[in-house]
Amino acid sequence: MIINFKDAKTYIGTGGKSLDNTKKTLCFLHGSGQNHLSFVQQARFFAYKGYSVIVPDMPAHGFSDGNPCKSIKENAEWINDLLVDLKLNDVVVIGHSQGCLVALELNRILKSSLEALIFVAGSNEIPVNQFLLDLSKEKPQKACQMMVTWGHGIDGDMSINKWPGHSHYGEGNNIMCMNKPTALKYDLHSCNDYSDGIDAAKNIKVPALAVLAKNDQMTPLKSGLKFVELIKNCETHILDCGHFLPSERPMELNSIINSFLSKLK
């Protein structure tokens, strides 16, 4: 659905069903340079399972206009305001990559409480190398291409996909190219500059789930494992794939999230 939010056209994926705030809401937060399309197989799956699903395209991403947020905190405030605007409470927030940092920060600032937090390919910190930071400014399209290649496990190289006929690389590149060219630069700097992750992780009081990827080259497994140690009782799973586990292992991820959700309340 498209709404006018903070004076800008804002797109929110709802998994093919209309938003119903009487149902439990799952809020998916996309990663750096991504948009709602990186969660297509989660959004539709959970919308059809009876959840209300929102996958906002952050400003300047996907179909959303507006100026890109310039820090993780700004991203979290934007999401917080959006949840208030949509009158959504007790949401389960599911972040992927940068979306995990935003979820951590959101949990700190949120006025109303969150129901649970789910971290997909997440960590408390996502340092970005200088080469990629520079490239995202000078040649964002090239930077997208590199991230798509690094981001996928062997299924990317081999064009192996559970979705018949789809190519992780071809699709991933074009999803990133849909964003405004400046979006990636601000995302990567936001990740690189974020340093409150340890505190934020230690502060989590709601149920938490982490699904990490064995061959993650963007948020390495080692970093993810350190991160989950900071969270009290974080249920942790490791899948054999790369960083883009929502599209690389959709069924496994959905099933882990589904059984975690069924244990809430």
Add this chain to the structure above:
Amino acid sequence: MSENYKFDTLSLHAGHIPDKETGSRAVPIYQTTSYVFNSTEEAASLYNMEVGGHLYTRISNPTVAALEQRLAALEGGASALACSSGMAAMHLVVSAICSSGDHIVASSKMYGANINLLQHTMPRFGVKTDFVNPNDPEAINRAIKPNTKLVFGEVIGNPGLDIMDVPEIAKICNSKNIPLVLDATFNTPYLMQPFKHGANIIVHSLTKWLGGHGIAIGGAVVNGGNFDWGDKDKFPTISGPHFALGGISFWEEFGPSALIAKIRAEGMYNFGPSLSPTNAFHLMQGIETLPLRMKKHIENTHSILDFLVNHEMVEWVKHPDLETHPDHEVAKRILPKGSGSIVAFGIKGGREAGKAFIESVQLASHLANVGDAKTLLIHPGSTTHSHLSSEAMKEGGLTDDMIRLSVGLEDINDIKKDFERGFKAVKKLNK
């Protein structure tokens, strides 16, 4: 892990890794119509397009999907869909995008069935086409109307071998937000990858060089994922509400793969031109050696061009790699590895000479296909166009002495010897 494999490697591997259970190195042929659901929930999630997977072979099949993913990788596209023939692929694209009242701009020099579909069949359903010279980007620009929904052409035209200036035409289409759809059968991704030049959708007849062995008919649509379908008024079938699935917009739900999602949900569901898993296997087997074959096709073509150009019995030779071809400069720029292995040539002595030549060669096969590993020949003047006068053939850009040659992979000297046998018969006739 992030190897970014090159073309030759992808030709062999893309779309398949051996499964843990059987270890089968070759892509298994899943010769099945349907797939057991583990639960009603799983069945529903496939019908609702919540997640990817297979439910019925008319819509998708694991062997066919391996082929599709290989093609998507070789073309650098977002997604691909394989179907029963090249013509099915063409029809799937046109019917997914166009509705009654819409307009198409197409090349006037294309394969007969491509022309027929647009000139005679689609108008019955209210979709009209204006045909323009494929090597005149400005003419294409002028032909575009407010209701034009796609521009279509063959990268290398069949049989005239006209070359489209793809980057120039893509610029025009892009500026007017109209998808450029290209039949890339004659070039294959080995010689040229149209998405790199700005095209948006590719259709292939896999029957030809991709399959490469003349054993299976098949086609494919490859979706570049690089087109913005967001204008709901202009592209209601892709970005407007779908008649099923709760009225979703394919563009909003599936973004870069919207077109393929639409074709699967409508074209494959309602028309059903599915590719058999066994044919998908045969076609993939062909693709494994595509780079090797294309290299040899081009090598043999260049050698035979030399032979024909210098032959006393040959009136004229047409191939884009010859300096005499009107599109030679464009060919050099966009097809630097060579512009395919189809050659047209005229034999001194007209229609009768062509007939005598065809009937005297032994090695080259006289038939109506192209792109086989074996050398193929046809003489339109005594076969497909035998009912036309010389004048009528000329109007269609053909001459009655013309032979269409699809250069195969045989030892080049054997092909030349075979042709000498044909020329000898013509000489006898001309005496």
